[in-house]
Amino acid sequence: MSDDVLVVFTPSGKRGRVAQGTTVLQAARELGVDLDSVCGGRAICGRCQVTLSEGAFPKHGIESRTEHLSDLGDNEIAYDEVEGLAEGRRLGCSARLLKGAVIDVPPREPGSQTGGSEENRSARSVCQSAGQAACRRRVRAKHARAGI
Numbered sequence: 658m659s660d661d662v663l664v665v666f667t668p669s670g671k672r673g674r675v676a677q678g679t680t681v682l683q684a685a686r687e688l689g690v691d692l693d694s695v696c697g698g699r700a701i702c703g704r705c706q707v708t709l710s711e712g713a714f715p716k717h718g719i720e721s722r723t724e725h726l727s728d729l730g731d732n733e734i735a736y737d738e739v740e741g742l743a744e745g746r747r748l749g750c751s752a753r754l755l756k757g758a759v760i761d762v763p764p765r766e767p768g769s770q771t772g773g774s775e776e777n778r779s780a781r782s783v784c785q786s787a788g789q790a791a792c793r794r795r796v797r798a799k800h801a802r803a804g805i
């Protein structure tokens with residue numbers, strides 16, 4: 658394959674080549690990496706969060722850079738507005754591999770799906786029952802209330 662990219666997942670050390678443009682979640686599935694997904698890749702559950710490890714990894718033959726993943730997508734921005742996405746975190750179901758990358762799968766946070774403010778729990782409920790479009794409307798309404 659000429660348009661494939663090398664990806665290494667940590668801490669598992671699983672690695673392999675996937676087609677350029679593959680989502681991190683799909684790459685994880687192809688390589689047998691345990692990356693959670695409850696919402697089926699709809700950017701709702703937040704269970705697929707990963708972090709790109711920046712730097713040179715001669716052991717893996719990879720120069721891993723932030724720009725080796727696609728830009729933050731609308732789905733991730735919407736998720737961030739509702740649930741909050743820690744700095745450096747990406748949603749594996751949205752981030753696409755453009756070049757070689759080392760991807761860290763953080764340990765699962767206990768209760769990560771049940772916390773948050775009442776407003777965020779309500780927003781999550783809207784997202785889960787009505788889908789992404791309703792979720793975006795909710796985010797826009799939140800911004801309007803906040804005068805953003």
Ligand code: FES
Nearest residue numbers: 700701703705750
């Ligand atoms: S799989 Fe649910 S947010 Fe990515």
